[in-house]
Amino acid sequence: MTVSAPDTAEAARIDRVLAELAEGEAAWAACGLTRRRELLEEVHAATGVQARAWVEAAAGFKGLPERSPLRGEEWTSGPYALLTATAALTETVRALEAGRSPVDDYTLGRAPGGRVAVRVLPHGGRDRMLLNGFSADVWMPPGVTAAEVRERAGLGLRAPTATTGVGVVLGAGNITSTPLLDVLYELYAHNRVVVLKLNPITDPMLDVFRAVLAPLIRAGAVRVVTGGADVGGYLVHHPRVGHVHMTGSAVTHDAIVFGTGEEGARRRAAGTPLLDKPVTSELGGVSPVVVVPGDWSEADLRFQAEHVATQRLHNGGYNCIAGQIVVIGRDWAQKDRFLAHLRAALAAAPARPAYYPGSDGRVEQALATHPGAERLGRGRVLLPGLRPGAAALTTEYFAPVLGVLELPGGPREFLDRAVGTANDELLGTLGANVLADPVTLRALGPAFGAAIARLRYGTVAVNAWTGLGYLTPTATWGAYPGHTLDDVQSGIGVVHNAVLLDAPERTVVRGPFRPAPRSVLHGEPALSPKPPWFVGNRTAATTARRLTAYAARPRWSALPGIFASALRG
Structure with missing residues (x-):
C-alpha cells in the first residue's frame, strides 16, 4: 500500500510533535507514583470544569437539540465516563503508593471452570445506591490463582521508570470518552507516552480534549493532533512510533496493518503485515x-x-x-x-x-x-x-x-x-x-x-x-x-481496566x-428505575448531568436530586 503523505508543513508538524514526545518520555519516566496520581487528579478536575463544553461540542456534531433527552448519552458516555475512570485509576495508584496490590480493596470469588473472578461493581456504598441491582465481575483465565492476580495487578505502574516508548492512539469517531480513556490506558497500564490522533468526525472536540488533557500535555506525556488519513498513515509508520492502538472497524484495521486492495489481501492471507510494530485494537462486530x-x-x-x-x-x-x-x-x-x-x-x-x-x-x-x-x-x-x-x-x-x-x-x-x-x-x-x-x-x-x-x-x-x-x-x-x-475479529488487547489486572479473560x-x-x-434485590441510558428515558439529560456533577465532586447532598430525576425517567 502506498501511504498518502501529508504536505511538507504537516509532516514537519508531526515530526516536531513526536520529537517532543520522545523527550517527554524521559520526563514521564521521572514521574513517580505520587506525581502520576496528582496528574490524574488534575485531569479529573479539568474534566469537571470542561463537562458542559464537552457535551455542547459533542451534541453539536451529532445534531442533538438543546433540550433533547438524548443529550444524556453525551453526558454519560463523555465526561462522566472519564471522571469515573480517573477516580478509579487514582485509587489504583494510591494502593501502589502504599505498597499494596490494587486488588486488595476488591472481593475475589469463583466463576465457572475454577476461574478467579474479581467483583469490580459495586465498589463502595455509592455504587450500591446509584447502580443498585447491577454488578460486574472480571473473570481471569482458567488456572490463574488469586495470589497471581494480586501480585500482577498494576501492570506498567509496577515499574514506573521502565517506559515503553511513544505510542499512537487513533481515536474513535463515535463515543467521545473513548479516545481519552485509551490515552490514559497507554500512559498508566503500558507506561507509554502518547500522541492522540482524532477521528475527523470529532475534530470539534479538539479544544475541550486539549483542555482536559492539559496536565498531561504540560508534563510532556501527551499530544493531540488532527488530520485525515494522510496524517494517520504518516504517524503509524513513523520510525519514532513504537506502538499503535486504534478503535474502529476491522476493515480500517486491515488497511492500516496490511494495506488495501489486492496487495493488502495478499499480505493478510500470507500473514505478512505492512506495519512493522505492535498494534492493539477495539473493533466492534455483530x-x-x-x-x-x-x-x-x-x-x-x-x-x-x-x-x-x-x-x-x-x-x-x-x-x-x-x-x-x-x-x-x-x-x-x-x-x-x-x-x-x-x-x-x-x-x-x-x-x-x-x-x-x-x-x-x-x-x-x-x-x-x-x-x-x-x-x-x-x-x-x-x-x-x-x-x-x-x-x-x-x-x-x-x-x-x-x-x-x-x-x-x-x-x-x-x-x-x-x-x-x-x-x-x-x-x-x-x-x-x-x-x-x-x-x-x-x-x-x-x-x-x-x-x-x-x-x-x-x-x-x-x-x-x-x-x-x-x-x-x-x-x-x-x-x-x-x-x-x-484474523482480528473484534480486536486485540483490552482497555479501561482501572484495577490494571494482568491478562484478564x-x-x-x-x-x-x-x-x-x-x-x-417480585423479590428481586434491585431498586433501579428505568436506567438513564434507555433511549426512551424522558429525564436522561437531567439525570446524566447531575450524575456527572456528582462524579466531579462526590457529596451526599447531591444524591436526592439524582434519584428524583431518575424516578421521573
Whole structure:
C-alpha cells in the first residue's frame, strides 16, 4: 500500500510533535507514583470544569437539540465516563503508593471452570445506591490463582521508570470518552507516552480534549493532533512510533496493518503485515441479544423490548457494542408479542440525525440484501426471519439496523443453540447480551453459568447491556482474547481496566430483569428505575448531568436530586 503523505508543513508538524514526545518520555519516566496520581487528579478536575463544553461540542456534531433527552448519552458516555475512570485509576495508584496490590480493596470469588473472578461493581456504598441491582465481575483465565492476580495487578505502574516508548492512539469517531480513556490506558497500564490522533468526525472536540488533557500535555506525556488519513498513515509508520492502538472497524484495521486492495489481501492471507510494530485494537462486530424463553408478563415484554431497542439505537446505532442480532426462541409462545413490542419500541424512539458517515448507505445495503426487511420510520430497519448465512450475521452495519434470528427448542436447548450460533456464526467477540427471567434462571441452574462460560466474548451482560461494561471503569473492555492480526475479529488487547489486572479473560455484567418498583414486588434485590441510558428515558439529560456533577465532586447532598430525576425517567 502506498501511504498518502501529508504536505511538507504537516509532516514537519508531526515530526516536531513526536520529537517532543520522545523527550517527554524521559520526563514521564521521572514521574513517580505520587506525581502520576496528582496528574490524574488534575485531569479529573479539568474534566469537571470542561463537562458542559464537552457535551455542547459533542451534541453539536451529532445534531442533538438543546433540550433533547438524548443529550444524556453525551453526558454519560463523555465526561462522566472519564471522571469515573480517573477516580478509579487514582485509587489504583494510591494502593501502589502504599505498597499494596490494587486488588486488595476488591472481593475475589469463583466463576465457572475454577476461574478467579474479581467483583469490580459495586465498589463502595455509592455504587450500591446509584447502580443498585447491577454488578460486574472480571473473570481471569482458567488456572490463574488469586495470589497471581494480586501480585500482577498494576501492570506498567509496577515499574514506573521502565517506559515503553511513544505510542499512537487513533481515536474513535463515535463515543467521545473513548479516545481519552485509551490515552490514559497507554500512559498508566503500558507506561507509554502518547500522541492522540482524532477521528475527523470529532475534530470539534479538539479544544475541550486539549483542555482536559492539559496536565498531561504540560508534563510532556501527551499530544493531540488532527488530520485525515494522510496524517494517520504518516504517524503509524513513523520510525519514532513504537506502538499503535486504534478503535474502529476491522476493515480500517486491515488497511492500516496490511494495506488495501489486492496487495493488502495478499499480505493478510500470507500473514505478512505492512506495519512493522505492535498494534492493539477495539473493533466492534455483530453483537447478539439472546432472549431466553420464559413466562413473561406484558410489562416484562414491553420493558425488555425497550431494553433491546436501546442496545441498538443508543448513539443512533453508531456503537461498536450495539446489539445487532436478536436471537429468539422459534417455539416461544410469547415470541410474537415480544416482537410486536420491539417494533413499537424501535418506531417510538426519539428521532435523531444520521451523523456518522456512510450510515444511509449501510441502511440501504441492509434493505437490499434482506428481502423481508421492514422500515419502521425515522431510518430504523428491522430484519425479521433471518436464516443461517444471512449477511446481517457477518456484517457490522453501524447504523440503526436490527436483525432477528429464530432458533428452536425450550430454554435449555435454545440457550445451547444460541451460544453455539453466537460463537460460530456471528462476526466478532466484543460483547454478548442475554435476557432471562429469574424463574428460568433458577430452573437452568448451573447450566446457565456454564453457557455464559462458553460464550467467547470480551463482555457478557445478563439482563443488562454490555454498554454498562464500557461505563464501568474497573471492568475490562475489549475482544475475547486470542485474536491475531490476520484474523482480528473484534480486536486485540483490552482497555479501561482501572484495577490494571494482568491478562484478564472477560467481564460479566448482571442487572435486574425488572425495574423498580416491579423488581421489589417480585423479590428481586434491585431498586433501579428505568436506567438513564434507555433511549426512551424522558429525564436522561437531567439525570446524566447531575450524575456527572456528582462524579466531579462526590457529596451526599447531591444524591436526592439524582434519584428524583431518575424516578421521573
